[in-house]
Amino acid sequence: xxxxxxxxxxxxxxxxxxxxxxxxxxxxxxxxxxxxxxxxxxxxxxxxxxxxxxxxxxxxxxxxxxxxxxxxxxxxxxxxxxxxxxxxxxxxxxxxxxxxxxxxxxxxxxxxxxxxxxxxxxxxxxxxxxxxxxxxxxxxxxxxxxxxxxxxxxxxxxxxxxxxxxxxxxxxxxxxxxxxxxxxxxxxxxxxxxxxxxxxxxxxxxxxxxxxxxxxxxxxxxxxxxxxxxxxxxxxxxxxxxxxxxxxxxxxxxxxxxxxxxxxxxxxxxxxxxxx
Amino acid sequence: xxxxxxxxxxxxxxxxxxxxxxxxxxxxxxxxxxxxxxxxxxxxxxxxxxxxxxxxxxxxxxxxxxxxxxxxxxxxxxxxxxxxxxxxxxxxxxxxxxxxxxxxxxxxxxxxxxxxxxxxxxxxxxxxxxxxxxxxxxxxxxxxxxxxxxxxxxxxxxxxxxxxxxxxxxxxxxxxxxxxxxxxxxxxxxxxxxxxxxxxxxxxxxxxxxxxxxxxxxxxxxxxxxxxxxxxxxxxxxxxxxxxxxxxxxxxxxxxxxxxxxxxxxxxxxxxxxxx
Numbered sequence: 001x002x003x004x005x006x007x008x009x010x011x012x013x014x015x016x017x018x019x020x021x022x023x024x025x026x027x028x029x030x031x032x033x034x035x036x037x038x039x040x041x042x043x044x045x046x047x048x049x050x051x052x053x054x055x056x057x058x059x060x061x062x063x064x065x066x067x068x069x070x071x072x073x074x075x076x077x078x079x080x081x082x083x084x085x086x087x088x089x090x091x092x093x094x095x096x097x098x099x100x101x102x103x104x105x106x107x108x109x110x111x112x113x114x115x116x117x118x119x120x121x122x123x124x125x126x127x128x129x130x131x132x133x134x135x136x137x138x139x140x141x142x143x144x145x146x147x148x149x150x151x152x153x154x155x156x157x158x159x160x161x162x163x164x165x166x167x168x169x170x171x172x173x174x175x176x177x178x179x180x181x182x183x184x185x186x187x188x189x190x191x192x193x194x195x196x197x198x199x200x201x202x203x204x205x206x207x208x209x210x211x212x213x214x215x216x217x218x219x220x221x222x223x224x225x226x227x228x229x230x231x232x233x234x235x236x237x238x239x240x241x242x243x244x245x246x247x248x249x250x251x252x253x254x255x256x257x258x259x260x261x262x263x264x265x266x267x268x269x270x271x272x273x274x275x276x
Numbered sequence: 277x278x279x280x281x282x283x284x285x286x287x288x289x290x291x292x293x294x295x296x297x298x299x300x301x302x303x304x305x306x307x308x309x310x311x312x313x314x315x316x317x318x319x320x321x322x323x324x325x326x327x328x329x330x331x332x333x334x335x336x337x338x339x340x341x342x343x344x345x346x347x348x349x350x351x352x353x354x355x356x357x358x359x360x361x362x363x364x365x366x367x368x369x370x371x372x373x374x375x376x377x378x379x380x381x382x383x384x385x386x387x388x389x390x391x392x393x394x395x396x397x398x399x400x401x402x403x404x405x406x407x408x409x410x411x412x413x414x415x416x417x418x419x420x421x422x423x424x425x426x427x428x429x430x431x432x433x434x435x436x437x438x439x440x441x442x443x444x445x446x447x448x449x450x451x452x453x454x455x456x457x458x459x460x461x462x463x464x465x466x467x468x469x470x471x472x473x474x475x476x477x478x479x480x481x482x483x484x485x486x487x488x489x490x491x492x493x494x495x496x497x498x499x500x501x502x503x504x505x506x507x508x509x510x511x512x513x514x515x516x517x518x519x520x521x522x523x524x525x526x527x528x529x530x531x532x533x534x535x536x537x538x539x540x541x542x543x544x545x546x547x548x549x550x551x552x
Contacts, residue, residue, distance in 0.1 A: 055517060056484040056538050058334040060377050062354035062361045077365075077372045078338035083483060083540075085338045085375055087363065089353075096353045099361055101336050101375050103484055103538075107515030111543050113473060115440040116511030164391040197389060207359060208332040208379050210486045212538045214514045235392030235523065236531045238490045239383035241331060243534055245521065247511065255512045258519055260536050262332050262379075262488045264359075267387050 002176045003141060004185060007035040008042040010072065017043050017072040021065055025138045030064040032138035033206045034188030036090070036098065041184045043072040044086045044102040051084055052104045053217070054180050058210040059100040066092055082106040107216050118249045121147035124169035124227045142189050145169040145227070151191055154199030162196045164234040169227040178223040178256075180213065186228065186248060187211040187259035193234040193244050194265035202267045207241070209261035215254065223250050240264055278452050279417060280461060283311040284318040286348065293319050293348040297341055301414045306340040308414035309482045310464030312366070312374065317460045319348040320362045320378045327360055328380045329493070330456050334486040335376040342368055358382040383492050394525045397423035400445035400503045418465050421445040421503070427467055430475030438472045440510040445503040454499040454532075456489065462524060463487040463535035466508040469520050470541035473513060478543045483517070485537035491530065499526050516540055 001009070007022035025035040037059045044050060044057075070092050077085040083105045090098035127145035134140050149166030170189055172182055192204035229249040234242055246259040277285070283298035301311040313335045320326060320333075346368050353361040359381045366374035403421035410416050425442030446465055448458055468480035505525040510518055522535040 056336070058377060058484070058486060060332070060361055060379055062359075063356065077375050080339065083338075085336055085372070087375055096361070099353050099363055099377050101334060101377060101484075103336055105483070105517065105540070107517070108542075110516060111470075111474065111513055111541070112515075113437060113513040114511070115473065115509070115513070161389060194387075197391065198387065207381070208334070208377075208486075208488075210334060210484075210536065212484075212519055212536070214512050214517070214519070216515060233391070235390070235534055236490050237387055237389040237391070238531075239388075239492060240386055241381065241383070241490070243488055243490070245534075245536075255514075258511055258521075258536070260486065260488070260521075260534070264381075265387070266384075 002174065004035070004038065004172060004176060004182060008039045008181055010039065010043055010046060017074070018069060019072065020069050021067050023137060025141055027136055027138050030066070033061060033209070034185040035138070036065055037188060037209065038181045038185040040072060040088045040090060040098060040100050041102060042181055043074050044088050045180070047074050047076060047086065049076055049079065050104060052106045054102060054213050055105040056103040056210065056212050057100065057184065058208065059098060060208045061206055062099060063095060063097050065097050070097065114255055116247065116255055118229065118253050119167050119231060121167050121229065127169065141173055143171050143173040149196065151196045152199055159199070162199050164193050164197050166190060166196065166232045168230050170230050171225060171227045175225040177225050178220045183213065183248065183257050184211055186230065187246060187257055190230060190232040190244065190246055192263055192265070193232065194237055194242050197237060198267060200267065202265055204263055204265045206261050206263045209259065211257055211259040213257050215256040219254055219256060222252065226251055228256065237265070240266065278450065280311070280314065280448060280452060280458060284315045284457055286315065286319055286322060293322070293350070294345060295348065296345050297343050299413060301417055303412055303414050306342070309337060309485070310461040312341055313464060313485065314457045314461040316348060316364045316366060316374060316376050317378060318457055319350050320364050321456070323350050323352060323362065325352055325355065326380060328382045330378060330489050331381040332379040332486065332488050333376065333460065334484065335374060336484045337482055338375060339371060339373050341373055346373065390531055392523065392531055394505065394529050395443050395507060397443050397505065403445065417449055419447050419449040425472065427472045428475055435475070438475050440469050440473050442466060442472065442508045444506050446506050447501060447503045451501040453501050454496045459489065459524065459533050460487055462504065462506065463522060463533055466506060466520065466522055468539055468541070469508065469510040470513055470518050474543060476543065478541055480539055480541045482537050482539045485535060487533055487535040489533050491532040495530055495532060498528065502527055504532065513541070516542065
């Protein structure tokens with residue numbers, strides 16, 4: 001079984017679903033947030049009354065997920081003709097670990113226009129993977145080819161800040177056919193922006209993430225197990241938190257998903273920068 | 277009482293809060309979504325155990341809000357040392373109308389960097405308000421000065437598509453001191469992107485919106501009742517839905533909030549465009 005399928009494997013247990021964290025996606029102190037988000041999306045998709053396709057999912061990371069078993073509770077909140085709303089929560093014992101909401105919708109044909117621009121970058125085959133061995137298990141679950149914005153350590157406090165923008169080809173490792181679960185997982189697979197800008201390994205963690213899906217199953221089938229081009233950027237690092245906006249493009253130029261998140265960062269050393 | 281305070285006025289009634297829709301913020305078929313979001317944020321902020329400042333709020337519009345009374349249910353999901361999570365729902369009778377989640381956090385001092393760029397535009401005093409009388413009540417609740425991207429009707433189907441980007445100075449009308457409630461309300465005050473791009477008055481509606489706050493109370497006090505510069509853009513219009521990303525800047529160059537939303541659009545007539 002592919003590690004992502006193992007990480008999102010759920011069993012029905014009465015009114016709830018049960019699953020378990022995956023060492024293959026381990027991060028600093030818990031599982032990679034993308035895999036957790038994928039498990040919650042999986043739970044909503046498996047709801048017996050679910051109809052249509054995911055269009056929006058928000059996940060709030062309330063507490064670190066402890067290694068081991070977790071429960072997921074899916075609550076159908078509203079079902080209309082073409083849209084459907086769920087609230088989904090993860091608990092461990094009596095503790096709420098995650099709150100989330102997901103929206104499903106039918107996707108009619110009609111006006112189509114991509115006002116965003118896919119960056120023109122080298123194809124993934126022309127880019128070497130990073131040379132350093134990944135320090136965390138989850139990073140090895142992606143084949144990443146950085147077209148721009150690979151994080152660079154800043155040697156000195158007065159060195160210029162790094163760019164907040166990254167362009168990186170990504171696919172699941174081992175390769176896996178693209179679906180909504182993989183897309184949700186991948187929407188969190190960018191290194192934290194504060195790490196890029198500060199050029200330091202500091203404490204970071206996503207607190208809330210929202211992913212919007214702009215594709216249907218035919219678009220995903222077209223991708224197969226090919227790379228997506230991920231673009232991530234940030235607008236602000238302020239008062240202990242930073243934002244991130246991300247775009248996931250198919251090689252053929254379809255914008256499959258967009259995502260934004262807020263993450264906390266704690267940098268004990270003061271670093272000079274734009275004080276505005 | 278200011279119309280926004282009236283629209284977000286809540287009374288405690290046992291375990292829930294009650295409020296009522298405001299004609300002053302009326303939209304096509306219900307109240308303006310921003311005012312509804314502001315009422316839900318107000319509900320979370322009034323929770324007796326609320327601590328710290330709003331940092332992220334997601335609202336899912338499950339069904340049109342009917343004119344009249346509504347109930348809001350606030351559930352404290354998790355309270356940590358520096359972050360706190362609520363689930364907030366609006367109901368009318370037995371129907372779920374809104375699901376939402378909100379996150380509060382303490383905002384420590386430390387590294388500060390604005391990687392986004394505030395556009396260099398004319399000051400609001402040099403820009404006339406739109407000449408046409410606003411067709412909907414909520415539009416009159418904002419003093420809007422379009423620096424760029426005022427929506428233009430497309431006369432013919434083969435006319436070029438409009439730009440998805442808008443830069444607009446906005447303040448509450450009548451003027452009101454900036455706070456988190458006003459910021460939440462304003463983060464939804466952009467005209468729908470499909471309307472700008474298609475240049476037609478078509479059926480649109482927000483289905484899900486997330487706003488991130490990058491400010492504290494001192495930043496808001498600095499704004500007073502001055503204009504904010506709102507920037508809105510979109511990446512894609514596909515299969516009946518479009519995205520929107522927005523930035524709200526103080527005149528002094530502080531990025532106070534960022535927001536994204538997905539909205540549906542239904543255009544019966546086929547409009548030529550980028551078929552990619």
